[in-house]
Amino acid sequence: MNARIVVAALSLSAAALGGIVLSENYTDSAVVPTKGDRPTLGFGSTFHEDGRPVKMGDKTTPPRALVKALAHIGKEEAVFRASLAGASLHQAEFDIYMDWVYQYGTGAWANSSMRRNILAGDYVTACNSLLLYKRAAGYDCSTPGNKRCAGVWTRQLERHAKCMEAQ
Incomplete structure (x- = not known):
């Protein structure tokens, strides 16, 4: 593995951007993806480009949805980078954690054990910390047979596997 x-x-790789938009399942009308979530639109955007929150009833097109996703990613990426001042990552790790930030936000990132572990240089523990984020609206999405938010847990398992692969 490279240094x-x-x-x-x-910065977020093109492959990671593609992964984010594919995993978010495009919708042309605002939906609540799992119980307790905020309304999302397009490729999982919770805000419009101008900062207004997405509301039920809002509509979009694929090109506008991509613009929203890129605006969201750009804002979050700057905050993410600043939160890791002086730290180093592999490109794969950067992409994995940015995918996480796209889903959970920079507020959750700022207080996450992943961030603390990266800053401490403990990359394996940072990867393992991904598995701590398995809840949606208080529900444990890792519960076997769960149909409420199984995708949340599946996505975490995928991130964790990719993260460990990068070690």
């Missing part, structure tokens, strides 16, 4: 790169020099 880690200072986070300030990294």
